[in-house]
Amino acid sequence: MPVAHALPEPYIRVHVKGLLLSHFRNYHSAQLTVDAKPVVLVGPNGAGKTNILEAISLLTPGRGLRRAKLADMDNEHDDASWAVAAEVLGPRGEASLGTGRDSQGGEETDKRIVKIDGKTARGQTALAGMFSVLWLTPQMDNLFLEGGTARRKFLDRLVYSFDAEHASRVNAYEFTMRERNRLLGEGRADATWLGALEQKMAEQGVAIAVARAHAVEGLGKAMLLAQHSFPQAHLSVHGMVEDAVMESPARVAEEKFRDALAKNRMADAAAGRSLIGIHRAQVEVTHVEKNVPAERCSTGEQKALLVSTILAQARAGAAWHGCVPVLLLDEVATHLDSTRRAELYNELETVGAQVWITGTDRDIFTGFNAQFLTVESGRISG
Secondary structure: OOOOOOOOOOOEEOEEEEEEEEEEOOEEEEEEEOOOOOEEEEOOOOOOHHHHHHHHHOOOOOOOOOOOOHHHHEOOOOOOOOEEEEEEEEOOEEEEEEEEEEEEOOEEEEEEEEEEOOEEOOOHHHHOOOOOEEEEOHHHHHHHHOOHHHHHHHHHHHHHHHOOOHHHHHHHHHHHHHHHHHHHHOOOOOHHHHHHHHHHHHHHHHHHHHHHHHHHHHHHHHHHOOOOOOOOEEEEEEOHHHHHHHHOOHHHHHHHHHHHHHHOHHHHHHHOOOOOOHHHOEEEEEEOOOOEEHHHOOHHHHHHHHHHHHHHHHHHHHHHHOEEOEEEEOOOOOOOOHHHHHHHHHHHHHHOOOEEEEEOOHHHHOOOOOEEEEEEOOEEEO
C-alpha cells in the first residue's frame, strides 16, 4: 500500500457540515454548522463537549465512543428519546445521516434506528460506507493494560476506515458464532447444520484476518514516514487464523479454520464458547524506539503511542483510498507540552482531517488554524 509524505490529490476530507442534537445527554436541542476545518470545542468540565463528540461517533456502526446503553443517552429532563442528525461529506459524497433511540407505540425501546437520506436503513452497518470517524478519549488511556477484547475493538475501528465492509463481516461472524454456540450448548449435534455455520465462520474469519493484516501493514508504512516526535507504534496481530493467513492462500486458510472448528466442537460445547477464531486474536503494540511492549511503557508514553497511531491511520487512509476520516480527540492536547501540541496541530493540518478537539483553556490552541465553538451548560455558541 503506497504511503507518501505528500498526501495524494484529490482526496476526500470526510467532514460534518451540520449537526443537530435532540434530547441527547445534556442537550434539549442544539444545532451547529461548520466547515471542513478543525473544530475546537472550548468550555468548562461538564459543559457537554464530549457529548458532541459522542453524538458524531454514533454516525458510525457500534455503540459510540462511550459504548453507553441507548437509554443512558436520553436527556434526563426530557420526556423523549434522543436523536442525532447530520449533514456530512463522506466516501460516497454528501449525505443526510440520522440515528436515535427508537420508540414504538409510545413505548421506548432499546432499539437503535438509522436513517440515510431520509430512508430507514436495515441496520447500523449501512453507516460504515457513508461516514468514517476515529476517536481518542481519556477512557482509552488504559487500552494497553486492558484485556484482548479492548485492543481488538480498537484495531477493528481502525480497519473500518480502510474497509467499509469490515463492520458487516465482524457482525456476521459474531452472529454465526453465537448460533453455533447455541446449538452446541443445546446438544444439537446436527453435523450438516454445524458444518454450514463453521464454513461461514471460516469465510468471514479469514476475510476479517486479511483486512486486519492489510490495515496493520498500512499503518506501519505511514508510521515510518511520520514527521513528528510522537513515538512510533508497531502493531501486530497473532492467532490461529492470522497465522494461517500469513502462511497460506485464503482458501487454504479457510479450510484449516473450518476443520479446526469441527474438531473443537466437544471442547467448545464444554466451555460454552468458541475457543478458537479471530475473536481470540492477540493484538500487540510495541514502542519501536524502545523496543518495549506498550503495556510496559509509562502512562504518558502509552498516550503518545495512541496519538501516533491515530495520526498514522489518518495519513494511511488517504493513501489507501483517498479518504481522510474525521478525528474526535477528547482532551488530547491538555496534557501535552507546547512542543508536542505544535507538532500535533501541524500534523492535523498536513493530513487535512476535520478534527473535533476539546479543551477547557482556549490558550492551548494558540496557532491552530481552526474554528472555535464555546460550549457551556448544554449550549453552543460561535
